[in-house]
Amino acid sequence: MGTNQSLIRALRNGSQADIARAITLIEKNDENMSEFLKLLYEEDTTPVPLIGLTGFGGAGKSSLVGVLAESLLKLGKRIGIMAVDPTSPKSGGALLGDRIRLQHLFPSENLFFRSFANKGSLGGLSPLLMESVKILEVAGFDYIFLETVGIGQSEVDITHFADVVVLVLSPGLGDEIQFLKGGIMEIADILVMNKMDMPSANVSLAALEAYARLLDEPPRVVPVSAIERRNIDVLLSQINDCYGRKQESHELELIRKQRNRALYHSWMMQMLEPIVDQCYSEGQVPYIAAKNFVDSIGRCLDEY
Amino acid sequence: MGRKIVVAKPGLDGHDRQAKVIARVLKDNGYDVVYTGIRQTPSQIAQTVLQESADVVVLNNLSGAHLELFPETAKRIRELGLNPFIIGTGVIPPEDQEELLKKGLDVVFGPGTPPQTIVEAIKQWEQTNP
Numbered sequence: 001m002g003t004n005q006s007l008i009r010a011l012r013n014g015s016q017a018d019i020a021r022a023i024t025l026i027e028k029n030d031e032n033m034s035e036f037l038k039l040l041y042e043e044d045t046t047p048v049p050l051i052g053l054t055g056f057g058g059a060g061k062s063s064l065v066g067v068l069a070e071s072l073l074k075l076g077k078r079i080g081i082m083a084v085d086p087t088s089p090k091s092g093g094a095l096l097g098d099r100i101r102l103q104h105l106f107p108s109e110n111l112f113f114r115s116f117a118n119k120g121s122l123g124g125l126s127p128l129l130m131e132s133v134k135i136l137e138v139a140g141f142d143y144i145f146l147e148t149v150g151i152g153q154s155e156v157d158i159t160h161f162a163d164v165v166v167l168v169l170s171p172g173l174g175d176e177i178q179f180l181k182g183g184i185m186e187i188a189d190i191l192v193m194n195k196m197d198m199p200s201a202n203v204s205l206a207a208l209e210a211y212a213r214l215l216d217e218p219p220r221v222v223p224v225s226a227i228e229r230r231n232i233d234v235l236l237s238q239i240n241d242c243y244g245r246k247q248e249s250h251e252l253e254l255i256r257k258q259r260n261r262a263l264y265h266s267w268m269m270q271m272l273e274p275i276v277d278q279c280y281s282e283g284q285v286p287y288i289a290a291k292n293f294v295d296s297i298g299r300c301l302d303e304y
Numbered sequence: 305m306g307r308k309i310v311v312a313k314p315g316l317d318g319h320d321r322q323a324k325v326i327a328r329v330l331k332d333n334g335y336d337v338v339y340t341g342i343r344q345t346p347s348q349i350a351q352t353v354l355q356e357s358a359d360v361v362v363l364n365n366l367s368g369a370h371l372e373l374f375p376e377t378a379k380r381i382r383e384l385g386l387n388p389f390i391i392g393t394g395v396i397p398p399e400d401q402e403e404l405l406k407k408g409l410d411v412v413f414g415p416g417t418p419p420q421t422i423v424e425a426i427k428q429w430e431q432t433n434p
Contacts, residue, residue, distance in 0.1 A: 017354055017384065092306065093331040100341035106348045113355055117336045119306075203406065250353040 004036045008043065014078065014139045016112055022135045023114060026128050037131065041067045045137040047256065048080075049243045050144045052162025054184060056279075057150030060194040063226040065145050066102030068239075069111060072143060078110045080136035082129060083147040087119035094119070098147060112136070118149055127266045130259070139281055151249075161259035163252055166244045167219075170195040171204035185211070189242045190220045194236060197225040310350040310358040310388075314377050317367035326362055326393065329419035335360075335426075346373065350380035358388050358413065359433075360426055362408040363409075365394040371403065378408030389429045391422060 007025075010018035022040075026032055053061045064081065069079045081100035094117035107112055116129060131147070136144050146162060167188035183264035185191070191212055193205045205223050212218050220238050224231040246252045311327045313320055320342050325340045338356050341357060353361055361375050361381065374392045381388065392404050392412040401412040411425050 016351075020355050020357045029356070088331060091332045091334045093334040094336045095331045096326055096338045099338060103344060103348060103352070104341055107351045115336075115338050115356060273386075281391075284425060 004032055004039055007036065007041050008138070011040075011135060012043075012140070014141075016109075019112055019135060019139050020114070023132050026131050036291075039166045040131075040134055040138060044100070045134075046146050047252070048137045048141055049239075050133060050146060050163045051239060052146045052148065052165045053168055053249075054148045054165065054188075055150070055168030055192075056170075056173065059150075059170045059173075060226050061147050061168045062098040062101035064106065064168055064192065064194060064224070064235075065098075065147050067226050067229055067232050068145070068236060069102060069227075070105060071236055073105065073108065073110055076110075077142040078140065079112070080141040080144045081111070081113045081147065082116060082132055082136075083113070084116045084118050084129070085147045085151050087117045092119065093117075112139075112141070121143045127263060127270055130263045130266065155231075161262055162256065163246065163255055164189050164239055166190045166192055166239065168192045168194055169204075169208060171198045171201045173204065185219075185269070186215060188219050190222060190235070193221065193223045194226055195226050196223045196230060197265050306334055306336050307426070308336045308338065308356060308358040309360040309362060309426070310338045310349070310356055310364045311338065311362045311364065312344050312352065312377070313342045313364050313371040313390050314344050314346055314349055315365055315367060315369045316343060317365050317369070319366050320364075322394065323362075323364040326364065326419055326422060329423060330362075330426075346377040349377050350384055350386075353381050353386055354384050354389060356408045360389045360429070361389065361421070362391045362393060365392075368395065370394055370396050371400055374404055374409055375407035379413050382408065384388065388425065389433070391425065393417070403413065 007018055007022060011022060022036070023038055030036075034054055053065060055061050065081055065083070069081060072079050083096070085094055085096045085098060087094045096115035096117060097114060098115060102113065114132065116126070118126065122262070133144060134148070165188045167184055167190070169191065191200065191208060195201060196205070199224070205221070209221050212221050220242070221288060222235045222238055224232065224235055226232075241254075246255070279293070309330055311323055311330070313323050323339070327337045330337045338352065338358065340352055349361070349363075352358075363377055365373055370392060379392050381390065390408065390410050392409045395402070396414045398414065401414060404412045410429070413422060419433055
């Protein structure tokens with residue numbers, strides 16, 4: 001009991017060692033996890049802007065997070081970054097390479113970066129990531145960035161629950177832009193054309209702008225170059241403006257409600273896995289197995 | 305839950321093929337591997353190990369500065385109250401290997417070591433550190 005309370009106290013002070021410990025507690029499914037989370041949810045926190053960055057692998061998400069963090073650190077802000085890379089379907093291991101792009105910002109008192117492998121996250125949404133957001137909120141960061149794996153594979157990506165969604169594109173993706181018509185393009189708040197230092201960049205930018213205009217609620221299009229630090233301040237103010245607009249229109253409240261509900265969903269899905277395995281190995285008829293299970297839970301809830 | 309490993313290159317050595325091969329082999333053996341990239345200071349590596357809650361650290365250096373950089377990095381890591389399994393790799397002559405073991409490294413591998421030997425060392429450590 002005491003350990004958990006002192007961990008929460010340390011989190012309030014923003015101790016990096018204790019933020020890492022708290023995340024690991026959930027990651028390793030520690031025996032203290034239930035009690036720790038109970039205490040964590042008793043904490044009053046001021047909402048922290050959660051900025052989701054998504055985009056194709058190689059579009060420059062990590063580099064962009066790096067330069068955004070660099071600018072914000074200069075303003076004296078405290079930044080938390082969570083970066084997700086894919087788990088190998090063959091070995092179950094993962095190569096987490098997102099840190100490379102911003103290692104030059106360390107050592108830093110005000111920057112906390114944690115890499116995550118996306119293993120076990122059904123539908124792309126892992127409870128660990130969501131609870132880590134909560135931990136970073138309690139630790140009093142000014143911004144939290146979430147960098148996802150390359151898009152295209154997950155149906156319920158956590159990016160959908162970010163306060164501001166930034167889609168990072170790079171020149172030469174014209175065909176893929178068409179391909180994405182019904183997808184992430186529609187939910188992104190800001191479309192970033194990165195690598196504007198490349199020769200053909202203006203052509204791609206024009207195509208992106210033309211495309212964005214056709215959407216019902218046209219997102220902002222921001223051309224940047226992460227390696228040349230070009231237009232990063234414009235992107236930052238667009239992010240801040242977008243957050244401010246959503247705050248005023250109470251859209252943020254709705255996003256956070258959805259995010260919270262999704263957390264119930266993802267924990268339950270995660271805990272159901274062994275039961276799914278059991279039904280499968282017993283060779284039950286899939287529909288009947290699901291129905292029997294849910295009915296029995298319903299009866300328990302009624303009695304409860 | 306798989307173990308998390310930080311592969312790091314301290315110092316000004318820019319040759320990272322070996323570190324990348326090690327990182328890849330560890331990934332292929334089911335580990336979550338965080339690669340820091342080249343030209344890291346001991347304190348940058350120590351902070352990375354702390355933030356990532358790494359269980360194992362693989363240091364790699366090919367420039368000959370291992371006698372200064374490896375013990376210093378190990379010291380910085382342990383000063384943060386962390387106790388990961390620390391492995392030194394690179395162009396390290398046998399006589400230096402002995403010295404590194406006395407200066408905070410848990411195991412040291414020199415040139416010509418098959419990557420699988422590193423995996424075996426980690427597996428052995430895991431058995432005594434569940």
